[in-house]
Amino acid sequence: MTKQWWKESVVYQIYPRSFNDSNGDGIGDLKGITEKLDYLNELGADVLWLSPVYDSPNDDNGYDIRNYKAIMDEFGTMEDWEELLAEIHNRGMRLIMDLVVNHSSDEHAWFAESRKSKDNPYRDYYIWRPGKEDGSEPNNWESAFSGSAWKYEEATDEYYLHLFSKKQPDLNWENPTLREEVYEMMRWWLDKGIDGFRMDVVNFISKVEGLPDGKPQEGKKYASGGEYFMNGPRIHEFLHEMNQKAMKGYDAMTVGEMPGVTPEIARKYTDEEREEVNMVFQFEHVDLDSGPGGKWDLRPLKLSDLKENLTKWQKALEEKGWNSLYMNNHDQPRMVSRFGNDKEYRVESAKMLATLLHMMKGTPFIFQGEELGMTNVQFDSIEEYEDIETLNMYKEKREEGVSHQDIMKSIYVKGRDNARTPVQWNDGLNAGFTTGTPWLKVNPNYTEINAEQAVNDPDSTFHYYKKLINLRHTNEIIVYGGYDLLAEKDDSVFAYERTLDGEKLLVVCNFYGEETSFEVPSHYAGKEGTLLISNYDNEAVRELPESIGLRPFEAAVYKV
Incomplete structure (x- = not known):
């Protein structure tokens, strides 16, 4: 396995509309991001991923692009963007842009x-x-x-x-002229100095010839059809061509968002010898708390399912390929509300989930506000929501006779606006996000949860993330070591070990709010373990005992 800068990096995703507003119009913008680069640099982020900032009518928050080579007015100008890129590079960070080429806007x-x-x-x-x-x-x-x-x-x-909104017609990748236009546009951005792309639903670009009917869904008029456009017949050919014609010659990274991808297919996409993409975003682990009715059909996450799933991905891409590590993004609810406890143990559980992910093999992705332990939001009225997916689902479910209360329960847990409330910078007006009226309401808990408070508190999630990132930068075992699950049958502890050149890391995470203990495997017995990081006060160096007592949501990492 070759060493690459993008394997050793930590990526921070910026959703510009909700990040920081510099001009008081209630919408985050490019100058607002530039204002906060020192904060991101202090955190330790290596790469910033910018969700779409291209010219767009904004039917799907910028994922409907009208002009791939222009900046959306409300975000600023191309000069603002160029200044942002220069300031990112001045701080030794990199920038990747969103590439949305399964579809364009109907106004393109x-x-x-x-x-x-x-x-x-x-x-x-x-x-x-x-x-x-x-x-x-x-x-x-x-x-x-x-x-x-x-x-x-x-x-x-x-x-x-249009696999998405009516205003997002799908591009026809069977047309070689269209493909050349896309590659030319990608080279145009790379020549401007960007460091790569995050590729939106890129495994949808090859459709099965004839576009056959999908298997009908029970009680529904329409079929998902996914079997005919996810990982389609020419997808590897198209991605290899894109790699050769657009990416070749640039020291840039690519991550493909790929719903419906399996570890076996992902290994093909990310095998360096095949020259397609560097890594993929898969969705299996964030679908484990969805029932048979899809994402809005809520069911509790079983730890055994999560262990099995993440381990499957770790092992499948251990020798060939590469994993991305995430639990949050602009389409996913806040992980501390979803998989932790966002009330009594908010800080502890946010740190535990971060430990679990950042100690695995792969490139970690942090979504804005995650490093502050930001939580889901509960707006009273459907009118206060902005997300097109949420609003369409609400309308459809009401027509089916589902009660307002029942639909809102699902939205509170899974709605995309949970991730999109403005970043909470301080306890002042609108959480310091804007002097105007924010495009989406701020989460009312900003008076307790905000960046100013977190930066000034050495025990905050912010400083914990900073430490996790620094550990990755200074311990090769975290980046390149092998992975093995421990205590597979334990219902409350997620533990695993990493191994490289005779060195071992022992990672132990109590996934729940009750005290428990972890039986240390016999091959660690009596060995001295240096505590690298923990979300509670623990002794820095100690002989590993036969059993480790764990407090609610406790996480600890030992170097042995």
Whole structure:
């Protein structure tokens, strides 16, 4: 396995709209990010990932791109972006941009042309089909934001495919001219000096020929259709071509967001010899608390499921390929509310979950505010929510007769706006995010949970994350060591060991709010263990006992 800077890095995701507002319009912006670079540098972040800042009508918060080479007005100007990049590089950090090329906005110049006529040169940049003989959609696929994945256009009497919003028509990757346009755009950004891309639902770009009907879902009009567009027939070919034509010659990293990917497929995508992408975001571990009805169908997480899943991924990509490590992002609820205890043990459980992830093999991704232990939010009214997925689901469920209270329960746990409330900088007006009216309400707990408080408190989650990042930078075993699960049958402790060149790390995490103990494996008996980090006050060096008593959500890492 080769050593690479992106394997040794920690990535910090910025959702610009909610990060920091410099001009008081209630929307985070590029200058606002530049203002906070010293904070991110102090944390120790190596790479900043910027969610989309391109020109967009904002139907899906910037993931509907109107112009790939322009900056959205409300975020600032290209000069602001160039200043941000220069300041990031001045601090020794890197920048990766979001690449959204499964679809564009319906306001993109390509689509404006494409919809004009069937013989327009841009027609084939998108996926158009006639309806079935009975006048229904070309197939029964469902949009990720509910309803049909097809929209009818009277002008040409055909439908276009949109796996997401109606304003996000899917690009036709079967068209080599379209692919060349995408690669040229990627090189344009790389030439500006960026350090790589996070690729939005990139494993959706190859669809099965003929776009067949999906397997109907019980009691639903539409089928997911995922078996015909996730990891499709030409996906490896397209990603290898992208690597060769867009990424070759640049010292840049790529991470592909890939719903529905398995460890076996991920190994192919990330095997360095195949030259496709460096790592993938998989979703299996963040679907473990979803019932058969999907993400809104709540069920408690079983620790045994999480252990089995993360271990499966660790082992599958141990020799070939590379893992990304995350529990939070702009599409996922706050991990301390979801998998920890965001009340009584908020700080302890946030630190425990961070320890669990950061000590594994792979590149850790931190989502803004995670390092402060920010929590989910509960707005009283559906009118206070902004997320298109949440609003569409609410409307659909109400039409089905589900009560407001029951739907809100799901939103409080799983809604995407949980991650998107503004970053809590201080205990002042609007948490210091803006002097205006924030685009999305601030979580009311900002008076207790905020960056100013955390930076000034040596025992805060911020300082704990800083220490975790520093340990990764100074201990090769954390980056490159092998992984083995311990105490597989233990219902309350997640423990594993890392091994490199005769050295071992013992990682022990109590996943729950009750005291418990961990039986230390016999091969550690009597050995001296240096305590690298713990979320409680523990002795720095001690002989490892036969059993370690663990307090609620306690985490400890020993170097042996």
